[in-house]
Amino acid sequence: xxxxxxxxxxxxxxxxxxxxxxxxxxxxxxxxxxxxxxxxxxxxxxxxxxxxxxxxxxxxxxxxxxxxxxxxxxxxxxxxxxxxxxxxxxxxxxxxxxxxxxxxxxxxxxxxxxxxxxxxxxxxxxxxxxxxxxxxxxxxxxxxxxxxxxxxxxxxxxxxxxxxxxxxxxxxxxxxxxxxxxxxxxxxxxxxxxxxxxxxxxxxxxxxxxxxxxxxxxxxxxxxxxxxxxxxxxxxxxxxxxxxxxxxxxxxxxxxxxxxxxxxxxxxxxxxxxxxxxxxxxxxxxxxxxxxxxxxxxxxxxxxxxxxxxxxxxxxxxxxxxxxxxxxxxxxxxxxxxxxxxxxxxxxxxxxxxxxxxxx
Numbered sequence: 001x002x003x004x005x006x007x008x009x010x011x012x013x014x015x016x017x018x019x020x021x022x023x024x025x026x027x028x029x030x031x032x033x034x035x036x037x038x039x040x041x042x043x044x045x046x047x048x049x050x051x052x053x054x055x056x057x058x059x060x061x062x063x064x065x066x067x068x069x070x071x072x073x074x075x076x077x078x079x080x081x082x083x084x085x086x087x088x089x090x091x092x093x094x095x096x097x098x099x100x101x102x103x104x105x106x107x108x109x110x111x112x113x114x115x116x117x118x119x120x121x122x123x124x125x126x127x128x129x130x131x132x133x134x135x136x137x138x139x140x141x142x143x144x145x146x147x148x149x150x151x152x153x154x155x156x157x158x159x160x161x162x163x164x165x166x167x168x169x170x171x172x173x174x175x176x177x178x179x180x181x182x183x184x185x186x187x188x189x190x191x192x193x194x195x196x197x198x199x200x201x202x203x204x205x206x207x208x209x210x211x212x213x214x215x216x217x218x219x220x221x222x223x224x225x226x227x228x229x230x231x232x233x234x235x236x237x238x239x240x241x242x243x244x245x246x247x248x249x250x251x252x253x254x255x256x257x258x259x260x261x262x263x264x265x266x267x268x269x270x271x272x273x274x275x276x277x278x279x280x281x282x283x284x285x286x287x288x289x290x291x292x293x294x295x296x297x298x299x300x301x302x303x304x305x306x307x308x309x310x311x312x313x314x315x316x317x318x319x320x321x322x323x324x325x326x327x328x329x330x331x332x333x334x335x336x337x338x339x340x341x342x343x344x345x346x347x348x349x350x351x352x353x354x355x356x357x358x359x360x
Contacts, residue, residue, distance in 0.1 A: 036327055039343065040069055040078065040354040046345035047089035047332030049354060050099065055337065058099055059345055059354050060089040066101055066118075066125070069354070081118055082125035085111035089332065089348070095158030101125050102166060105132060105152035113153050115166060115177055129177045131166055138185055140171055144212050144233070155217040155277070157226075167215040167228055174215060174228050174246065187246050187253035187265045189213030189230065194237040197295065199303045209235060213242070213255070219278040221286065222315075224248050227268060228255070229275035229288065236297035241272040243288070269313055269320070276308075276348075279336040284315030287342065289334040299330075306330050310344065310357060323359050 045062030052058060052068075060066045064086040069078045084090055084103050091102040099118040106112025113132030116125040131153040139148035155167035162179040165186065174186040189212075196207040203209060212233035219227050226246040244255045245268040253264035260267035269288075274296045277289040288311040294304035308331040311320040323342075332348030342357040 035324060035358050036344075036355040037358060038353055039072070039356050040076075043345070043352045043354065045089050045332075045349055046352045046354060047348050048092035048101075049333040049335050049343050049345050050092045050094040051335045051337040051341070051343060052094035052099070053097070056094075057335075057343055057354065058092050058094050059333070060092050060101070062086060062089045064090070064103075066090065066092060066099070082116065084116060084125060085114070087112065091154060091156045091333070093156045093158040093164065095160060098158055098162070099125075100156045100158045100164045102131075102153050102156040104154060105150075105170060108132060113151055115153070115156065115164060117164075128179075129181050129183055131168065131175065131177075131183075134175070134183045135168065135171050138171070138173075140173070141188070142172075142191055144191060144210055155215065155229075157218045157220050159220065165218045165220075165226060167218040169214050169216050169231065172213050172215060174218060174226065184251055186226065186250050187228070187244070187255055189215055189228070189244065189255040190257060191233075192240065192242070192257040194232070194235065194240045196235050197237045197298070199295075199298045199301060200235050203235070211235065211237065211240070216276055217278045217289075219280055219286075221245070222280050222282075222284045226250075227278055227280075227286065229272070229278045231274055231276070231291070231296065234297065236274065236295040238273045238293075238295045238298070239271050241270075241275045241290075242267055243269040243272065243275070243278065243286070268317070272311070272320075273309070276332060277334045279334050279342075281312070281315075281336050282338050282340050286313040287311065287334060287336055288313065288320065289331055289344065291330060291332075291348070306347070308346070310334070310342070324357055328357075 048060035064084045066082040088104045093100040101116040115129045118125045132151040135151035150170040152170035154169040157165040166175040191210045214231035217229035228244045230241045247264040250264040255265040274291045276291040290309035292299045293309040298304035308328040330347035
């Protein structure tokens with residue numbers, strides 16, 4: 001998605017700051033079978049979250065801090081793993097002792113738009129790939145705002161072979177970064193024609209308008225396929241965010257809303273709104289995190305409540321079930337442990353927390 005569009009939703013403009021200033025965020029203990037339990041409080045714009053071995057949880061904040069928490073209560077311990085470029089909090093992924101840290105778009109030479117690799121052996125985050133530089137050589141063939149070279153790396157997923165997948169929200173594509181830093185384009189998401197929503201006066205509601213995919217999230221499914229979730233670009237029409245299923249080792253695949261059942265990229269699910277993160281469950285299910293259930297643009301326009309959505313798609317597909325309705329505020333990231341524990345960071349702007357979601 002183009003910077004001009006995604007920036008309004010994610011780069012904390014004045015409208016967002018004003019709305020967030022009026023919110024009261026106070027995560028509490030789980031109520032009954034469904035609810036949220038506070039794990040780590042007092043975080044600054046938290047987003048990325050990844051559950052590693054032995055229950056270690058890595059999370060990120062907007063000041064560029066990436067931390068790891070182990071234990072709970074009196075035995076809880078928090079270690080800072082890295083400090084990267086501040087701004088919108090980085091995405092994180094932990095696989096086999098390696099933690100991947102992905103900073104979002106920003107000025108060249110600042111460490112923005114970069115994939116970092118942290119290992120237990122090095123004990124530091126080392127830059128592996130400049131995603132923004134790569135996108136200057138790999139233009140978007142269908143940029144709706146005319147900027148074919150825009151880049152905002154937003155989602156990351158480590159792979160067992162030591163490579164990592166990167167979802168670029170401005171490039172509208174999925175990249176694969178190899179251990180030596182080489183990058184290939186796995187798939188591109190084509191624009192989708194949507195109907196202008198009711199909350200926008202212009203264009204008139206119901207007007208067909210092309211809209212970019214905005215690849216915000218990527219995960220590795222239990223079937224070995226790659227899954228990519230969309231935010232949906234302007235006009236951010238609710239119910240038009242798709243999830244794509246991409247064949248392993250695909251190169252140059254096309255995710256086409258007009259032909260969603262053909263090729264190496266096929267549509268796995270539809271009907272979501274403003275997807276921010278995906279995570280597979282240990283039983284083959286898929287969890288979907290929405291930044292705002294009414295659409296990011298509806299919230300930014302001041303006509304929507306700040307509630308995000310957490311959904312579970314059963315193994316094999318089917319209707320999604322919402323978990324803990326109206327209990328998550330503008331959530332930024334999510335991951336699911338091998339035991340099926342769900343961890344979420346919220347809200348992505350301002351003071352927030354890492355919480356555990358309990359479901360019946």
